[in-house]
Amino acid sequence: MTKRPIRWHIAVFLAPAVLVYTAIMIIPLFGTLNLALYGEEGFRGLRNFRTLLGDPLWSDAFWNALGNNVWFFVIHMLVQNPIGILLAALLSSPRLRLAAVYRTAIFVPTILSFVIVGFVWKLILSPLWGIAPSMLDAVGLRGLFAPWLGQEGSALTTLALISVWQFVGIPMMLIYAALLSIPDEVLEAAEMDGITGWSRFWKVQLPLILPAIGIISILTFVGNFNAFDLIYVSQGALAGPDFATDILGTFLYRTFFGFQLQLGDPHMGAAIATAMFLIILVGVCLYLFGIQTRLRRYQF
């Protein structure tokens, strides 16, 4: 019996990706986890986490940031993804003209930088020079305008909707692709059985695009719990008004790098980063083991 040769080519082809990924992702990740276990005076075990969750000075800020982050995610799930599905459904309608134009226009904000998006929306919504107050004025609804980004009650929701505006193109594209991949035979068969119009969408197309919606949800989850840029650009690192827009990313930035007279604290910062990592890990695991394994896949 001849010995099976060692398949070197697998290792060779995997090596570049594994090496690069290890160097720039895995090692820093463990570095961060390790940093969180130390303090100025040396090894602290889990005491940084006890401070983060137990000391009211830290835990109030942490729960506030986490709560805001959850709200940020909820808005995305409730607004961005349904709109994305709706747009994809409209775009895939064969009777729609200029579909490519709409598709491009809706997708373009996704490739803009956060800085531009934040700045443009801040200008649009500015009570002084903004176009929003004068547009509302033109239709006699000036009374509805408020300095939304400056009020505690509305600032976070406003920012979440700005982010939805920016990223709605991604669920639209993924679902559009999923809708296009449904073979015509399936739809025709449904038609033969008398399933048309809305019931065709609910009973045939939606079940077939559920895996795509699942992927989008998890991408949104990871993106939202890692979010930082938009808040930082439009509200600053202190995430005003009165920390109403503070999310885990801005909280991490302030703690890790310091802000103005506050010096950075890499150890507490690493503890927050670890907490973020765990939150995202738990969320992704719930999805992978709880939802994805139950999704039925269809082979055509």
Place this chain on the structure above:
Amino acid sequence: MTRPFRLALLTTTLLAGAAQAQEPVTLTIESWRNDDLAIWNDVIIPAFEAQHPDINVEFAPTAPAEYNAALNSKLQAGSAGDIITCRPFDASLELFNNGQLADLSDLPAMANFSDVAKSAWQTDDASATFCVPMASVIHGFIYNRTAFEELGLEEPTTVDEFFAVLDAIQEDGTYIPMAMGTNDQWEAATMGYQNIGPNYWKGEEGRQALISGTQKLTDPQWVQPYEQLARWKDYLGDGFEAQTYPDSQNLFTLGRAAIFPAGSWEISVFTPQIAGAFEMGAFPPPVPAEGDTCYISDHTDIGIGMNAATPNPEAARTFLDWVGSPEFANLYGNALPGFFPLSNAEVTLEDPLAQEFISWRDECESTIRSTYAILSRGTPNLENETWNASANVIRGTETPADAAARLQQGLDSWYTPAQQ
């Protein structure tokens, strides 16, 4: 790699090194003053390079809000410039304690500065000075003099007169009485609380008492400034909650607002933007009662030091010594009216508004911002909390008493005053 090729590489590297040694040294300055880029490049650096042709200087500023974080990261990574612009007090002290800023106590130019000027960049026992003091900024109110004349208003000297003036502007309706927003938070603390506060807590007396623990932030003299700030709300423009600092600056320079709670640094920003469209004036923070001594915040704001890891310490020291000279003080004071040199040298300022600001040093007692020295060493950070509290008080979402109690509670959680 073939041998000749390797040799060739080695030779070029050596030759490049030799060639570099002939070339002038380049010093890079880290700074948060991106507004001043043109002045450094057109006035200050050419003046220095004319005297020192062997040293090139490059001014490389970052945005003010990112400066501390960016600088700390660059210093840790070893990629920071040779010359470091120093924030006052603890931020720079920390860099010095970490060995990232060099000790400059023996720099000859240090003799040109008073102890007060140097205090912002010294160790607590004053044994080592690590930055050359560059400039201070004075707080007050800049106003649109043309608008005041139009409405027949006078500069207010007391708080009551101040609100009477604001009421008069409000009633007339042509101008927004005061240009300030709470979106960026820091104006509320810096141009609000720290601007009007010293009149209540009696400048240095109150600041020292707070450090020594004989006064608390909940004492009336520390709460009253918040009570005045709470009254400002009605005089700020529509939608001030979402108004940013540049928005406020534009409102004032476009002539739409009558009063701007200011720091003197605005002079060099406003003058070219207004370009003679209207005349500006300035008044110091109004005192609570007629005849009270006035106190102003004359804050040691900018120093300049040397990266301890610079490859060119000799050139850097030469440059810093020049920054400490009377020549630089005159050049800088006039190029940037509103940044007042801290040097003992005689400086003649040409800008009338800058003259107005600096004249308050004779009439009033000077102090620095209450939260900067020692009290912002812990977490929660008193300065950052003061931003948040001041903005909340102006927006009316937190009462002055609650805000003060929260700040004192935060301070108590980590600060034990040395009982003196």
